[in-house]
Amino acid sequence: MEMVTDNNEQSTCYYLPHHGVFKPDKMSTKLRVVFNASALSFNGLSLNDIQMNGGLTQEDLFSIMLRFRKHKFVFSADIRKMYRMILVDLQQRDLQRIVWKNGENDNVKTYKLNTVMYDTTSALYLATRVLHQLVKDEGQCFPLAATVLDSDFYMDDVMTGDVSLEAVRELQTQLIRLLATAGMELHKWRTNASNLRSNISEENEYSFSCSSKTKTLGIACDHLTDCFSFKVLPGPQNTKRAVLSNIARIFYPLGILGPVITVDSNGILRVGGRLEYSNLTDNQKHPIILPKSHRLTKLIFVYSHLKNLHGGPQGLLCPVRQKFWPIHGRNLSRKIVNDCITCFRNKPVVANQLMGNLPAERITPIFPFNVCGVDFIGPFLVKPVAQGRITARKMFVAIFVCFVTKAVHFELVTDLTTEAFIACLKKIFARRGKSSIVYSDNATNFVGAQSELKRLSNVTQA
Ligand SMILES: [Zn+2]
Numbered sequence: 001m002e003m004v005t006d007n008n009e010q011s012t013c014y015y016l017p018h019h020g021v022f023k024p025d026k027m028s029t030k031l032r033v034v035f036n037a038s039a040l041s042f043n044g045l046s047l048n049d050i051q052m053n054g055g056l057t058q059e060d061l062f063s064i065m066l067r068f069r070k071h072k073f074v075f076s077a078d079i080r081k082m083y084r085m086i087l088v089d090l091q092q093r094d095l096q097r098i099v100w101k102n103g104e105n106d107n108v109k110t111y112k113l114n115t116v117m118y119d120t121t122s123a124l125y126l127a128t129r130v131l132h133q134l135v136k137d138e139g140q141c142f143p144l145a146a147t148v149l150d151s152d153f154y155m156d157d158v159m160t161g162d163v164s165l166e167a168v169r170e171l172q173t174q175l176i177r178l179l180a181t182a183g184m185e186l187h188k189w190r191t192n193a194s195n196l197r198s199n200i201s202e203e204n205e206y207s208f209s210c211s212s213k214t215k216t217l218g219i220a221c222d223h224l225t226d227c228f229s230f231k232v233l234p235g236p237q238n239t240k241r242a243v244l245s246n247i248a249r250i251f252y253p254l255g256i257l258g259p260v261i262t263v264d265s266n267g268i269l270r271v272g273g274r275l276e277y278s279n280l281t282d283n284q285k286h287p288i289i290l291p292k293s294h295r296l297t298k299l300i301f302v303y304s305h306l307k308n309l310h311g312g313p314q315g316l317l318c319p320v321r322q323k324f325w326p327i328h329g330r331n332l333s334r335k336i337v338n339d340c341i342t343c344f345r346n347k348p349v350v351a352n353q354l355m356g357n358l359p360a361e362r363i364t365p366i367f368p369f370n371v372c373g374v375d376f377i378g379p380f381l382v383k384p385v386a387q388g389r390i391t392a393r394k395m396f397v398a399i400f401v402c403f404v405t406k407a408v409h410f411e412l413v414t415d416l417t418t419e420a421f422i423a424c425l426k427k428i429f430a431r432r433g434k435s436s437i438v439y440s441d442n443a444t445n446f447v448g449a450q451s452e453l454k455r456l457s458n459v460t461q462a
Pocket residue numbers: 305310311337340341342343344
């Protein structure tokens with residue numbers, strides 16, 4: 001930070017609002033300054049608005065953590081005040097101005113911050129890019145550290161290790177020296193190798209901490225027991241909402257942590273659920289969870305497929321689920337049936353119905369029911385209340401289906417006589433307009449109605 005003595009305002013400059021955040025429970029920095037680079041200036045833009053984030057230059061957290069798990073001896077540390085060790089280009093520093101006064105009666109002074117500012121959009125990129133540059137510039141003298149600085153750092157945290165104690169010692173020394181070339185220093189060392197801690201305890205500055213528990217990359221890990229731990233605070237009520245909210249708060253990039261049950265007395269994971277009081281067997285109530293692609297899971301599926309005489313995928317999944325709960329079971333079931341050579345050889349060829357072209361009446365647009373089909377359903381027992389009848393009588397329903405629009409019209413018909421059908425036909429014509437063609441199945445009443453209508457037509461034409 002340097003004081004701005006030149007009273008002439010630069011054409012491009014930005015004043016960062018800032019305030020202190022006091023956290024008495026913090027071990028290292030109890031009072032922290034927070035800068036707000038998102039505060040809008042007079043032209044409606046903030047410092048963050050005009051910065052680019054530069055993208056990610058480091059490996060993703062997932063790969064780093066996976067690699068970390070494979071080492072026999074591991075350690076973690078972080079770079080002390082990494083951002084403060086990196087100078088910003090001279091021309092850019094006027095964008096990082098603050099105003100400050102030491103006491104109530106002091107004059108307000110203007111300062112500009114010379115180093116990379118956290119809480120700004122480009123900060124992470126600038127800092128991690130510097131680490132990569134350090135590898136390019138000085139890495140050839142520290143080959144072990146160069147590889148680790150390139151691939152095992154996430155922001156300012158390192159999580160790495162090696163196969164032997166000697167290798168880890170050498171790696172530590174190289175890392176310290178490589179970062180020292182840029183004036184950076186590693187601290188908060190943690191390791192799982194007790195020898196390593198006692199061996200270098202005389203080097204106070206770079207000694208490994210005796211406490212095995214640390215929070216690295218946002219995850220609490222215990223290097224001695226080789227365990228990641230997660231703090232879950234159960235609420236006063238273990239409602240579904242409370243449990244889901246707790247799960248959502250757990251940060252674990254490897255994604256293999258989740259709530260599990262009814263680990264039973266044999267240490268077997270089972271599905272939970274609310275079937276405790278049902279009379280199903282224990283296996284059906286709480287089936288054993290099977291991993292997706294484990295050999296045993298496949299063997300159980302193959303066994304069940306053979307035992308059930310080569311049934312289809314659905315027929316295979318059902319008996320398996322009587323006892324087990326395979327993860328992604330449907331996919332596996334399909335795969336096992338697809339891969340079965342016996343099933344493949346005996347696969348019957350399914351005959352397909354040859355479909356003809358649709359008749360012109362079905363596909364020529366015209367008003368509804370102009371071309372329709374008719375059929376009867378019934379008989380239904382109906383009590384005609386209006387006629388004061390006590391006993392029920394048989395009635396039928398005529399269904400008219402429009403060939404073009406597929407609209408359906410129901411009409412109650414008193415019996416199967418020609419007269420009754422003609423009465424019904426009159427009703428639908430009155431409601432829907434006259435049809436030009438009505439298709440039927442040549443039942444007696446339809447044929448009778450046709451002859452009656454033809455006779456009437458001849459009479460009227462004569
Ligand atoms: Zn089969």
